[in-house]
Amino acid sequence: MTFSIDGMSIYETGLMESQNPVILCGLPDIGLVGIIAVSHIIKETGMEEVGYIDSDLFPPVVVFHHGEPKYPIRIFQKGNLIALFTETALSPESLSPLSKLIVKWAKDKGASLLVSIGGIGVPNRIDLESPKVYGAATSLPMRESIKNLGIPLMEEGFLVGPYALISKESKVESVLNLLLLAESFPQYPDPGAAANVILELKKFAPMDVGVKSLTERSEEIRMNARELMRKTTENMQKMGKSQEYELPMMYL
Amino acid sequence: MSVPRKLPTDSGSEWLAGAMWDHVEGCLEPLSEIQETELEIILRVDIPCVKRKEDISVKLTEDSATIEAEMEKVIQYEKWGTFQRQARFFRYSKTFLLPSKIDPEFSKARFKNKVLELRLPKKERHFTVNVD
Numbered sequence: 001m002t003f004s005i006d007g008m009s010i011y012e013t014g015l016m017e018s019q020n021p022v023i024l025c026g027l028p029d030i031g032l033v034g035i036i037a038v039s040h041i042i043k044e045t046g047m048e049e050v051g052y053i054d055s056d057l058f059p060p061v062v063v064f065h066h067g068e069p070k071y072p073i074r075i076f077q078k079g080n081l082i083a084l085f086t087e088t089a090l091s092p093e094s095l096s097p098l099s100k101l102i103v104k105w106a107k108d109k110g111a112s113l114l115v116s117i118g119g120i121g122v123p124n125r126i127d128l129e130s131p132k133v134y135g136a137a138t139s140l141p142m143r144e145s146i147k148n149l150g151i152p153l154m155e156e157g158f159l160v161g162p163y164a165l166i167s168k169e170s171k172v173e174s175v176l177n178l179l180l181l182a183e184s185f186p187q188y189p190d191p192g193a194a195a196n197v198i199l200e201l202k203k204f205a206p207m208d209v210g211v212k213s214l215t216e217r218s219e220e221i222r223m224n225a226r227e228l229m230r231k232t233t234e235n236m237q238k239m240g241k242s243q244e245y246e247l248p249m250m251y252l
Numbered sequence: 253m254s255v256p257r258k259l260p261t262d263s264g265s266e267w268l269a270g271a272m273w274d275h276v277e278g279c280l281e282p283l284s285e286i287q288e289t290e291l292e293i294i295l296r297v298d299i300p301c302v303k304r305k306e307d308i309s310v311k312l313t314e315d316s317a318t319i320e321a322e323m324e325k326v327i328q329y330e331k332w333g334t335f336q337r338q339a340r341f342f343r344y345s346k347t348f349l350l351p352s353k354i355d356p357e358f359s360k361a362r363f364k365n366k367v368l369e370l371r372l373p374k375k376e377r378h379f380t381v382n383v384d
Contacts, residue, residue: 064334123287126296126367187285188298188367219300219366223327226272226283226298 003105006097008055010105015050015077020112022205024083025102027162028090028232030119030241031184032225034163036194036214037117037201038085042076044209047083051075053101057094063087081207082109089231090162092239099165107173113204114170116163116179117197120154121186121244131183131193133200138170138177146178149203154181156248160241178204187233189225191218275332275339282319282344288351291378295370299344301327305363310370312356317370318347352376 003010026038041047052071062069072088084102106114120134135146136154146153159167163179170177180200182193195211202209214221272281287294295317302308303324311318321344332339354372361370 126364126369185298185367188283192365222298222300222366223280226280229283230272 003101003108005101005104008053008057008094008097008101010051010053010075010101012051012075014048015075015082018077018080018082018109020110021077021080021082022113022115023102023106023109023111024081024115024117024201024205025163025166026083026085026117028086028088028228028235029161029163030121030186030236031182031188031190031193032229032232033119033182033184033190033193033197034117035086035228036189036191036221036225037197038083040194040211040214041081041198041207041209042083042085044213045078045081045207047076047078047081049074050077050082053084053098055094055097057091057097059088059091061088081205082111087228089228089235092235095162095165095239099162099169103166103169103173103175103177106170107175111175114166114175114177115201115205116166116177117194117201118161118163118179118181119184119190119193120181121241122183123186125183125185125190125193128183131190131196133180133182133196135200136167136179136181138167138175142176142178145204149200151180151200151203154179158243158246158248160243161236161239187229189222189229191215191221273332273339273341275335275337275341277345278326278340278342279345280341280343281346282321284346284348286348286351291374293350293352293354293370293372293374295348295350295372297344297346297368297370298366299368300366301325302344302363302366308361308363308368310361310368312354312359312372314353314356314375316347316349317372318345319368320345321368 001012026034053073073086076083134154135151182197184190184193195214283298299321301323302321307322309320326342329339353375355375359372
């Protein structure tokens with residue numbers, strides 16, 4: 001089955017019917033937090049590859065795994081949990097149609113929750129042993145849940161990039177979007193931030209995922225993700241990511 | 253503000269010019285970020301797999317900073333990317349051109365969470381003027 005919008009398509013190659021799934025997004029952003037977290041969840045829970053996303057707006061790239069060329073943006077599933085995961089940097093031009101596609105597809109699947117996993121770049125990350133995770137959501141009850149679960153709300157500020165677009169589109173489509181954003185190194189892959197996001201995510205989507213192995217592999221991940229991080233940083237600069245360090249004009 | 257490392261000429265390919273690794277010398281280019289304030293330049297360099305501060309060398313001039321760091325152990329890839337060759341890496345190296353002249357003598361460095369942070373005071377002198 002194919003789901004297409006604005007020249008961008010999701011190809012379902014083995015997606016199983018599931019009722020009100022939780023959909024996780026691991027897109028390239030600050031500290032590659034979402035990509036590292038979702039990659040770990042896919043591995044730890046043994047999720048299976050069930051589809052991919054493609055478009056002419058994406059770079060002409062395939063990634064080889066065990067000799068098989070694969071699409072860099074793929075979809076994984078285990079039961080009611082679905083994960084979107086990308087292995088390549090995404091150009092700013094591709095983000096708007098990609099975000100619309102993801103949200104409309106989530107609505108089509110009757111998703112109970114669309115989770116954006118990302119980072120907030122903090123200059124003092126070097127001194128933080130355990131980075132804080134902030135939450136935000138498109139619905140009031142979910143914002144209450146975030147607070148009740150002891151997660152600080154992202155009260156004020158700007159968010160720039162793929163998760164900003166997903167959030168906006170979710171409001172249009174009435175899809176419940178939860179954002180979990182960990183304090184992170186702005187320009188280095190941050191497995192420590194990813195580990196803390198996973199721990200908070202489990203409060204909303206229970207899963208049998210530990211973070212010990214993620215922490216143990218931290219240095220290896222930091223080494224292997226350097227090139228993706230550098231390309232992502234270049235793209236973030238193009239999309240005006242520095243606005244996240246500005247204050248919003250309106251205080252209510 | 254950084255000077256890309258030169259890749260070995262046997263690669264002969266321009267498309268490799270932006271690569272962050274040099275398999276011949278076993279060297280990786282570290283990720284880095286430069287922050288400039290009124291009084292100093294802060295340079296942070298990500299060097300995972302480096303264990304001790306004794307394994308890091310920092311050389312400063314008024315205009316540049318050169319970082320060399322030895323990894324705790326050799327990192328070996330049996331088939332390095334599409335390159336499909338064995339590759340072994342054991343150190344980081346990079347020279348940064350700084351956006352302002354600095355005073356190397358009063359510079360400070362620390363190594364924490366596998367990140368090297370240099371605080372490089374600007375050479376430019378600042379004066380405070382009283383407002384009458």
